[in-house]
Amino acid sequence: MMENKNYSSSRLFKLIILSLLGTISLVLFFLNFPLPFLPSYLKIDFSDVPALMASLIFSPMAGVIVVAIKNVLYLAISGAGDPIGVIANFLAGAMFVIPVSMLYHRFKGVKSVVSGLVTGTLIMAVGMSVLNYFIILPAYGKFMGWDMTEQFKWFSVYAGVLPFNIIKGIIVGLLFVPLFIKMKSWIEQKQMKAAA
């Protein structure tokens, strides 16, 4: 087979599959369902599942790229009405996907995925709480001209951001673990193909 010096076929394949996983992610993002006991703007969706899949088959970076594509697509489709929310969603996705992928590539197997999901959920929940308290909520405050009081920030982090991200991590995990068990051999087969 002719090898092109700028471009290998595996690289092109990777570009395409990550785009398609990004599209699946966007489709799942729009199929979100609000939880009965949380405010409506905090919505659970399964858009991180394709990113997890990419990060297990390829690398943590691949997972982050899928999350990024989903968010850029969302911006291009819905307009830039809420840029801060899009950036927050990207950061949350990245913080969730990277630990899962790193633990999995280090130890392999179902256990590493489960422990990765737990770690990822904690990092995402704590990370988003910190980001919300110091950056995202004040940014919204500036944007909307609200005075963000300390109380308000603590309240939204403790009653909103923290429990929401933990619940989101658990629900995505509840879906991803059985999915991973069913697709384990397929994932390993794709890994070998990607590495070859």
Add this chain to the structure above:
Amino acid sequence: MNNSLIIGQYVPGNSLIHRLDPRTKITVIFFFVFIVFFANNVVSYSILTLFAIACIVTSRVPIRFIAKGLTPVWFLIIFTFILHLIVTKEGTVLLEILGFKIYSGGVIQGFAISMRFFLLILVTSLLTLTTTPIEITDAIEEMLHPLKKLKFPVHELALMMSISLRFIPTLMQETEKISKAQASRGVDFKTGPIKERIKAIVPLLIPLFISAFKRAEELAMAMEARGYQGGEGRTKLRELKIEKRDMLIFVLFVFVIAGLFYFRSW
């Protein structure tokens, strides 16, 4: 399923705003979002509002589409207004309801900030109402071109974006088809305990992933068979060109900025 996802919010048309180069629109909107924060009196707000209204009128996008874009933020705008009414305690007391005093400063500030938010949403949604997502992608690729020197993979990014956009309808149809196929076998996605509902999604995702890999392999092969080898020396189907009308808008917008800074109170 959500139809707006396929084409975005785009309303087809042939108005001046539709025909503008997407780069012009993105640049103007970027600066508009930035300068809105400088408006601080009646005249400066009126200049920006006039500009926004002029854009909407020339775009000939029916009002109901614009209103639809605003629905998710109405609540926020009204909430912000009320919050300022309650919190701000400047100026003279206008009204006293149930022990709450409403000050003139609160009304003014609440109105100004709601207006700012309203203008931001109005102008940014006009971009997606008059520009297809693929045009936006092309514009982003062109505008990020200088970053190529820093080894930023601009072409790859644009390629991935256009592939993703192209496959949104296809993959949505596929999702719908698979979920209908599962439903016909008795899978229940909508009722039952949350845990069961989550489990019902697994057999929906597996075929979706497997077919995505098959599609990607086929597409990669098809592209290579046609001699695709990255962005170097590749020609384009859709060429972007800056026309007279783009220059006209730029000049007009410079006047808007100048007017804003002249009339704002320092």
